[in-house]
């Protein structure tokens with residue numbers, strides 16, 4: 001069939017395929033968990049059920065069907081379940097936890113935009129997501145702002161981007177930008193493209209993980225244009241790397257987009273060398289997605305039960321460094337409070353320095369001397 005073959009309803013074959021693709025992801029949303037009451041049909045413990053009611057007032061509950069289907073209900077510690085089913089532990093807030101752990105608001109000159117590094121801004125086209133992750137560091141904004149997309153809501157943000165020629169990268173985040181309709185995405189892309197000094201469009205999204213059926217040819221077309229596009233996915237566990245996710249990533253790669261991944265280090269989900277090793281390797285080798293960042297758990301409220309120590313994280317990444325190829329290794333970062341930015345926490349391999357001689361630990365764990373030799 002070619003695209004100009006008309007069926008009886010007057011649709012082209014391409015239209016028909018697009019309609020079917022849209023119906024698929026919409027079913028996935030409809031048949032998933034959309035409200036706390038939808039959790040009633042799931043085999044939760046009485047404590048989880050009670051917690052879900054209470055926790056949902058702080059952070060919404062939403063889980064598309066295909067992601068929900070990845071849960072092994074016989075395992076109370078299942079890593080998929082841990083990411084999306086509210087836990088009683090979420091209600092226990094600790095001293096030192098923050099509403100806005102990375103100071104998005106303090107660096108927001110106009111609504112829906114954060115500008116902390118000269119050359120790039122975060123743009124928030126929506127504060128809604130396809131899935132709500134229990135560990136989200138923006139859950140406070142998602143609950144208190146919560147609003148979706150409108151063209152007018154971004155007017156001030158676009159005026160700001162136009163007035164700041166140092167901005168080269170616009171990062172769509174949120175919320176999940178890929179939870180928006182194709183039409184909204186095309187509109188946003190066109191407005192960014194119209195600003196001549198912008199060079200790159202970046203999209204931070206969990207959709208390829210949680211709602212891979214949403215990655216349709218229509219979505220890809222909405223994002224294609226003048227700009228280099230980078231899609232930063234958010235896989236946290238190798239069990240999320242399914243044939244559907246693989247198909248979604250292939251569609252994005254074939255659309256010409258660069259794919260990177262950021263993961264959050266989560267206790268009880270991915271805090272072992274074996275899990276991280278498989279995750280990073282399969283991301284690169286199976287999905288063609290380069291592991292970019294591994295985030296140390298930030299200070300989101302009610303998340304102490306999912307945070308590791310920094311020393312534990314460093315031990316994990318030094319083991320990864322020894323086991324995985326360079327391109328499979330993510331940078332281990334902490335997004336500092338008060339807008340300090342993302343700093344690399346990877347274990348420092350410099351053990352000591354005496355003048356020109358540095359004592360440096362190798363990947364095999366042995367410390368070797370390296371004497372600098374430079375022109376006098």
Ligand SMILES: *Cc1c(COP(=O)(O)O)cnc(C)c1O
Nearest residue numbers: 102114115116117120121122342
């Ligand atoms: C994370 C972040 C970015 C992007 O940082 P990269 O290191 O380029 O990935 C940009 N602006 C803000 C405010 C951020 O939090």
Ligand code: SF4
Nearest residue numbers: 129132133136175206
């Ligand atoms: S998709 Fe991202 S923004 Fe949305 S709840 Fe998950 S981590 Fe937070």
